[in-house]
Amino acid sequence: MAFDLTARLAERRAADLYRQRPLLQTAQGPQVVVDGQPLLAFCNNDYLGLANHPEVIAAWRAGAERWGVGGGASHLVIGHSTPHHQLEEALAELTGRPRALLFSTGYMANLGAITALVGQGDTVLQDRLNHASLLDGGLLSGARFNRYLHNDVQSLASRLQRATGNTLVVTDGVFSMDGDLADLPALAATARAANAWLMVDDAHGLGTLGANGGGIVEHFGLGLEQVPVLIGTLGKACGTAGAFVAGSDDLIEALVQFARPYIYTTSQPPALACATLKSLQLLRDESWRREQLAALIRQFREGAEQIGLQLMDSQTPIQPILIGDSGRAVRLSQMLRERGLLVTAIRPPTVPAGSARLRVTLSAAHTEAQVQLLLNALADCYPQLERADA
Secondary structure (H helix, E strand, C coil): CCCCHHHHHHHHHHCCCCCCCCCECCCCCCEEEECCEEEEECCCCCCCCCCCCHHHHHHHHHHHHHHCCCCCCEHHHHHCCHHHHHHHHHHHHHHCCCEEEEECCHHHHHHHHHHHHCCCCCEEEEECCCCHHHHHHHHHCCCEEEEECCCCHHHHHHHHCCCCCCEEEEEECECCCCCCECCHHHHHHHHHHCCCEEEEECCCCCCCCCCCCCCHHHHHCCCCCCCCEEEEECCCCCCCCCEEEEECHHHHHHHHHHCHHHHCCECCCHHHHHHHHHHHHHHHHCCHHHHHHHHHHHHHHHHHHHHCCCECCCCCCEEEEEEECHHHHHHHHHHHHHCCEECCEECCCCCCCCCEEEEEECCCCCCHHHHHHHHHHHHHHHHHHHHHHC
């Protein structure tokens, strides 16, 4: 029997769930050209405006001149270069942990950590709204896999009572489609009471939360005992690419030995590590970026509430506007694009059915005037969408 891919694609189109790749024709930044159209973008994760920073670019260029453009081999063969090692040390210092281990992507870091730590006979418990990579890691681990209600400590506690073997509790730090924070203090206390480990994927908190940009663990003042496994990605607030796991000496050594996505892949280019070292320096030294971002978040939320938009409980750069119906979300996104603004419509299966939204993301590279342009356009377009549906 042949695969009927045409029918599957047609079903997705009919449900307003078909996805298309926009073609970016400029560097990342607030003002971009996409598919030939100049646009003001509010949909990337470059939260601190470092992806196109001249000092980061210069560090990459200098790194390429000294170290070449490829890793050449896996870390365990001959691909672990001095810049990789320096970056791991800098990431350990930023997160306040003994060691850190580089991965090529956040997806690989999550798969690698979970599958190295639990297997058959063990238990992995995850928040219902966790990122797909975390869910995939749980399913691939072979451990008993279950999901607790979103940010619900009682739901987690009831599942911990039925856990077997080594138990790993896994949560996003900042939930990527809602923008809310995991209740880490309560989750950590609940996990420790059940002799379970807590793993946090802080992809969207690293760089934006905490006095020094250390992320959600720093934000809540927690340490290694409360959060033994910390994941961070470098392609968001850091503006480059890659990911890492930070934790104890034994954790990192165990991942080196057992994490298949680490063992069996070529290391990232050393020049990329050089660029990330520079972005970490800027992240630490230029705290005004986090202050600017916080001011823009306040401006957007106050303006959106005046318009009557349904926002979600987020004080992070992720500011979703809940629409509900996928078709309506796509129409509102298109109306904004016709006015020169790029805001992506997020639809199932990325978010639960009936919760399609426009996912506004803010950056320290945005200005107050640009945020006001977005608010003005929403004030114009949203009532038109409501009238069209009436």
